[in-house]
Every structure is written in structure tokens, then in C-alpha cells.
Amino acid sequence: MGNTSNSDSIGTSRAYKTIIVENGGDGVTTLTFNRPATMNAYTSEMCAEINDALLAFTANDAQRALIITGTGKGFCTGGDLKSSDGAAERQLGHAIVMREGMHPVIRTLHSMDKPTIAAVNGAAVAGGLALAAACDFRIAARSARLGDTAVRVGLLSDEGGPWLFQRLIGLEATKRMSLLGEIYDAEEAHRLGLVGQVVDDDVLIETARAMAGKLAAGAPLSIRLNNRMIDRASTSTLDECLDNAALSVMISNDSEDSREGTDAFRTRRTPTFNGR
The missing domain is CATH 1.10.12 (Lyase 2-enoyl-coa Hydratase; Chain  A, domain 2)
Structure with missing residues (x-):
């Protein structure tokens, strides 16, 4: 799969700081979260860059399928609790941060009619799991861990999880996962229906690319x-x-x-x- 710079053939001149975008000649785009030191926890900047890349992918007719994955040991672990968004210092600011940050990403991703694949390479929890759930397909590495941990730190599943999760695993299983803050290994996540396939870590991207390539070659x-x-x-x-x-x-x-x-x-x- 050929690599391009972040500013080539994706309809934008932005140089991304928190993600990597690769457009393949086979019509497959790979969007990689690139904050490995935080296990790819998202910030407002990262949300803006993801949404920009998603809109550019949507507008590029040459690119027909999308893979989303992460660098390092994490797919995405939700919002970065150590980052400071100025708006969030005010009570109303919390809603502003979500409405202008992760919410547009989830809406864009879920409403996209081009096929999308989450290649879950590591921890996908809280908002990270919501990102994966918003994709059409989910393939997990055997070492991946998935769950909703927001309640563990007194927070909410505020990235669309309550709507997305129960469409994958049902109402009671969603409540068990989200209200108890449970995390599952890849095999249990597959049994529940959070992911559709589990593969060895070293063939995760290869497997995702094979599926994406088949989708991109279709009508x-x-x-x-x-x-x-x-x-x-x-x-x-x-x-x-x-x-x-x-x-x-x-x-x-x-x-x-x-x-x-x-x-x-x-x-x-x-x-x-x-x-x-």
C-alpha cells in the first residue's frame, strides 16, 4: 500500500500533528491515531484533525474504503484527562467541548456511506470504543482490550456510546459494560458482538487491508x-x-x-x- 504525505490527494493542505493519513493506490485510506504516549487519547486538536481527514476522505472519489487504527499499544483510550481545554473550565464549556470536538467525529464516521473498518490494535475504551463502534466493521488484535470505563472516573459515555453499543451487544450487555465499567479481552468482545473478528496481532493490518481492498474493488x-x-x-x-x-x-x-x-x-x- 503506497504512502502519501498528509497533504497529498486527500483534499486538504493541513499538516496533521496527531494523526497520520495514508492514501493507497488501491483506493484504501488508512487513518492512524498518532499520540502513542497517551495511548491515543483524544484532545480537541485531535478531534478537529480526525474530522477534517474524514471529510476529505468522503470527498475523494478515488478513495473507496477507510481503515482506522492507532500507533503503539492503544487504539484510543477516550478523552485525554490530562489535557486542558479552556472551555472545559466552565460548566457549560464541557458541553461545548463535546459538541465541537468528538461529537462531529462520531456523526461524520457513523453517517459515512463509504465502508469503514476499525483495526483495533490495542486498548479501545470509553470514547475510543465509541469510535470503533461507529465504523461498519471491527477487527481486533488478539491483545486488544475493549470496554467502557467512563464511570470508573465519575464520567459519562458522552461520545454516543449508549446509542452505538446497544446496537452491537444489546441493552442489558451495554448497561453491564457501561455501569460496571467493564473491560473485555478480544475473544470476549467477539463473543459479545463488540467486534466481528479477532486475529493475531502481527496480521491485524494485513487482514484489515485485505477486507478494505475487496470493498474498494467493488462497485x-x-x-x-x-x-x-x-x-x-x-x-x-x-x-x-x-x-x-x-x-x-x-x-x-x-x-x-x-x-x-x-x-x-x-x-x-x-x-x-x-x-x-
């Missing part, structure tokens, strides 16, 4: 529309889901990709999709 319109339909179906009635499908096929069934896919099927060759 972009079909994948993005299907992804959006599946997300919306979880909060829609059957009639609403069917109506959405009827409108979506007006885009997909007349596309160049649809004609390419049909012709490739008939001629028994591998299709090449251009996203049009």
Missing part, C-alpha cells in the same frame, strides 16, 4: 447505497425501507457500473468498476 455506487440502506433500515419501517430501495435503484440500475457488472458476469470476466 462504489452499489456498496455506498447498500451501506446507507442497511444503516437506515435499523430505524425504519419495512415500507420505508422498500421505498428507499425503489428510489436507490433509479441510481444504481442505470449506472455504468451496473452495465459493466452485468457484462462481466455474462462474459465470465472480472469487472472493473469506475463508480459511475
